[in-house]
Amino acid sequence: MTNLNAKPKHARLAALVEKAVQETSVSDIHTHLYDPAFGELLLWGIDDLLVYHYLVSEAFRYLDLPYDKFWALSKTQQADLIWEKLFLENSPVSESCRGVLTCLHALGLDVKKRDLVALRRSFAKWKPQDYVTRVMAAAGVTSVCMTNSPFDDLERPVWERGFPRDERFTAALRLDPLLLSWKSVVPRLRDWGYGVQASLSAKTISEVRRFLADWSRRIQARYLMVSVPPEFQFPGKDDGAQLIEHAVLPHCREFGLPFALMPGVKRAVNPQLRLAGDGVGLTNLASLQNLCAGFPENKFAATVLARENQHELCILARKFRNLHIFGCWWFLNNPSLIEEMTRMRLELLGLSVTPQHSDARVLDQIIYKWRHSRKIIAQVLVEKYTDLADTGWVVSEEELRRDVRNLFGGAFERFCKA
Ligand code: HDL
Ligand code: ZN
Numbered sequence: 550m551t552n553l554n555a556k557p558k559h560a561r562l563a564a565l566v567e568k569a570v571q572e573t574s575v576s577d578i579h580t581h582l583y584d585p586a587f588g589e590l591l592l593w594g595i596d597d598l599l600v601y602h603y604l605v606s607e608a609f610r611y612l613d614l615p616y617d618k619f620w621a622l623s624k625t626q627q628a629d630l631i632w633e634k635l636f637l638e639n640s641p642v643s644e645s646c647r648g649v650l651t652c653l654h655a656l657g658l659d660v661k662k663r664d665l666v667a668l669r670r671s672f673a674k675w676k677p678q679d680y681v682t683r684v685m686a687a688a689g690v691t692s693v694c695m696t697n698s699p700f701d702d703l704e705r706p707v708w709e710r711g712f713p714r715d716e717r718f719t720a721a722l723r724l725d726p727l728l729l730s731w732k733s734v735v736p737r738l739r740d741w742g743y744g745v746q747a748s749l750s751a752k753t754i755s756e757v758r759r760f761l762a763d764w765s766r767r768i769q770a771r772y773l774m775v776s777v778p779p780e781f782q783f784p785g786k787d788d789g790a791q792l793i794e795h796a797v798l799p800h801c802r803e804f805g806l807p808f809a810l811m812p813g814v815k816r817a818v819n820p821q822l823r824l825a826g827d828g829v830g831l832t833n834l835a836s837l838q839n840l841c842a843g844f845p846e847n848k849f850a851a852t853v854l855a856r857e858n859q860h861e862l863c864i865l866a867r868k869f870r871n872l873h874i875f876g877c878w879w880f881l882n883n884p885s886l887i888e889e890m891t892r893m894r895l896e897l898l899g900l901s902v903t904p905q906h907s908d909a910r911v912l913d914q915i916i917y918k919w920r921h922s923r924k925i926i927a928q929v930l931v932e933k934y935t936d937l938a939d940t941g942w943v944v945s946e947e948e949l950r951r952d953v954r955n956l957f958g959g960a961f962e963r964f965c966k967a
Pocket of ligand 1: 879
């Protein structure tokens with residue numbers, strides 16, 4: 550659909566941009582999806598879509614059911630309740646509810662009838678292995694980066710057994726337990742054969758680096774990552790800051806890998822909501838600045854959770870070429886904020902950013918997360934190219950397709966390889 554607010558003389562340009570955005574495939578650089586080899590860990594289908602933690606927290610606003618009674622229900626019963634509250638008793642206007650409908654519509658299912666039983670029957674006919682191909686095609690996504698934690702007891706054994714990789718699923722090494730609760734992981738690392746102690750001696754640091762090297766190789770990590778609370782500070786004397794400085798950053802330099810920092814999460818502000826219970830806080834980005842300035846040989850990727858941090862994050866990226874910012878993360882993944890952030894980033898950073906990642910936890914979600922974001926990114930690009938055309942600088946189709954490839958994974962690919 551052509552951008553209606555483009556001046557008529559630029560209608561052709563608008564059509565070219567929208568076509569390029571629709572046709573350019575995406576490399577999704579942060580998701581919680583799993584290679585099909587992980588079996589049940591790869592979530593997909595209508596019930597997983599409905600019990601996604603975003604909808605759980607929204608449904609509880611209409612439920613006076615005690616939390617533990619909800620959690621005692623089966624997945625189907627939880628999905629029934631969420632469907633009733635968020636779709637039937639109230640129109641599904643929230644982004645996560647709209648997203649479910651975008652997925653179903655894109656898969657050719659009839660939502661008009663509002664018949665959840667019929668929808669379940671349709672999904673029952675599909676098998677995960679060919680469903681992955683179908684969903685990635687519908688989403689225009691050719692590669693998804695997983696979030697891989699050696700500390701996840703369901704995931705680790707699969708990696709230790711080894712399996713033939715589906716090359717569409719790349720990996721990122723997630724370090725939250727190591728960096729945020731070091732003392733609790735010491736016994737686990739020792740069980741796995743790493744001779745670490747609670748105190749961060751040189752021997753312990755070198756054993757942590759051996760752990761990082763083993764897992765970076767095992768999963769062929771594209772980058773290392775950690776999500777930190779708003780009060781995260783660097784430099785610091787705490788275990789986390791010390792491990793980042795003396796183990797993670799030297800490891801990343803040795804392996805040429807970016808370190809992705811994801812600040813701003815207040816974990817478990819309402820623990821009764823479980824995965825849905827995390828909140829957001831304003832981060833002091835001086836820590837990110839100190840990392841970028843103090844370690845110019847390291848590459849840092851960052852996505853920050855608070856809307857109010859976004860402008861300063863763009864300015865930091867202007868100051869430090871070893872910082873690549875990405876995504877409209879989690880509570881920011883809504884049309885109004887995606888538009889605001891994408892405009893701000895293009896105006897301040899041009900095309901040296903990755904405007905979006907899906908953060909998908911359910912395979913089908915990449916359909917809606919990318920359809921909704923493509924529409925907004927296209928609209929912003931039309932406006933920016935139209936502004937250029939008004940100066941006499943008309944981008945060619947080849948140039949604008951190059952730019953879109955950059956935004957959809959190319960810039961990050963080059964950043965990782967730099
Ligand atoms: O820490 C993260 O990577 C976040 O994305 C959390 O997983 C969060 O629960 C989420 O799914 N956000 O979209
Ligand atoms: Zn995530």
